[in-house]
Amino acid sequence: MKTRENNMGWLENWEKFITGNGDTMTKTDDQYIKTSGLQCPSCEAYEVTTVDRVETDDGSAWQEVNCDSCKATWQDIYKLTGYDNLEIAK
Numbered sequence: 161m162k163t164r165e166n167n168m169g170w171l172e173n174w175e176k177f178i179t180g181n182g183d184t185m186t187k188t189d190d191q192y193i194k195t196s197g198l199q200c201p202s203c204e205a206y207e208v209t210t211v212d213r214v215e216t217d218d219g220s221a222w223q224e225v226n227c228d229s230c231k232a233t234w235q236d237i238y239k240l241t242g243y244d245n246l247e248i249a250k
């Protein structure tokens with residue numbers, strides 16, 4: 161019985177090791193921003209496609225992105241940083 165319990169413990173640790181490895185494959189926000197959103201945060205391929213439509217709400221916006229390589233999907237998040245080309249009607 162004792163040997164069996166030890167084996168189960170080893171299996172649990174192995175699963176944690178696998179899961180932990182998976183987490184390190186995904187990028188942090190900072191790492192993703194450095195790629196200008198051109199690189200898949202999951203598999204690091206540059207074959208990413210952005211959906212044309214951008215959703216906006218109270219100074220922030222987001223856009224759906226798909227990876228053509230690993231089929232991952234995520235959202236690029238944008239923040240309002242200013243305005244330009246103001247035209248005042250006369």
Ligand SMILES: [Zn+2]
Nearest residue numbers: 200203227230
């Ligand atoms: Zn990918």
